[in-house]
Amino acid sequence: MSGSTFVPTRTGAGGPTRSSTWTPSRAARELGLKRADFDLAVHLGRVRTVPDEGGGGRRVERAEIERLRAQEGFPETLRQRVQVVGTAEGSALMDVSAGRFTRLARLGLLVPVRFYLNRYRAVVWLYLAEEVRQFAAVEENAHLLEGRTPETLRSQVAAGVDLRARNWRGRHLGFLLREAEGPWARAGAVAAFLPPAEVAAVVTDPGERVELHRFRPTPPHQGSPGSPTAHLAGELMTAQDPDEIGWLRSDLAHAVREARAHATASRPAPRGAEPEARMPAAHLKSAVRTGTRPTSQPEPTAKGPDSGIEGRCPGRGLRRWLRRRSPRPAAV
Structure with missing residues (x-):
């Protein structure tokens, strides 16, 4: 185990920076744990992690390493808790x-x-x-x-x-939900334990199924794709009993509803709605009272020279009107 000391590092306004955090491999070495035991410690909540601001997975703050190393009996007590x-x-x-x-x-x-x-x-x-x-x-x-x-x-x-496989699935789902970042990641974690046909029955929108697949975690110890090991790991990851499938379907439907609501709340307003958002309140109330569609500018109270030329370029009509009104030059 490394005996290096920690150098205080400033943290950005949005959270810990990469310079103040370590990768899981480095954190495992500092804690004297094998990588598999470190991953288990994270799953169990023994080691707290933070999102990588660069999008590279989870990282561990140096302060968290210091907290664990300061505990009595370290490192044996930590090793015993993940044995x-x-x-x-x-x-x-x-x-x-x-x-x-x-x-x-x-x-x-x-x-x-x-x-x-x-x-x-x-x-x-x-x-x-x-x-x-x-x-x-x-x-x-x-x-x-x-x-x-x-x-x-x-x-x-x-x-x-x-019940060993079923109980493991329930426990592993808890691990994944605790680490999930965002509603679609939580929905993807639940979907990972259901057969594809069951997911399609609950989530009928193809675009939403693509989103679920993007956040779908892979089974542990998967091996190379298509290998017998990967096939067996996929079987252990998939719910088998009807009652287990039933409550997972219910959880998936609830998680997808939350993800939809979150996406709707965070979706920016379309450009056409922006002028209406800046519309005077009196004009908006008038539109609601009369049943007309509100516009960004009030309708003119008097018809101008171009009022009869609907759908054409106003500038072109104005020029025609001016030419008709202008006196012709006298013949020489």
């Missing part, structure tokens, strides 16, 4: 068999925080060690850790219940 364990390590922490640990996870009592695919393309679920310890320490969970598993839970396992 993940698999089935073998988790069962050892709980002092139960690996089979019992897996059953508890399948039933949704332990929620995965991350996964990876091993060389056999099998899904390996990872759990926060901190949460595993907390579960084992709760007195009400003692009957789940020793003795015979309750019949209701055993019957669910026998029926093939496995």
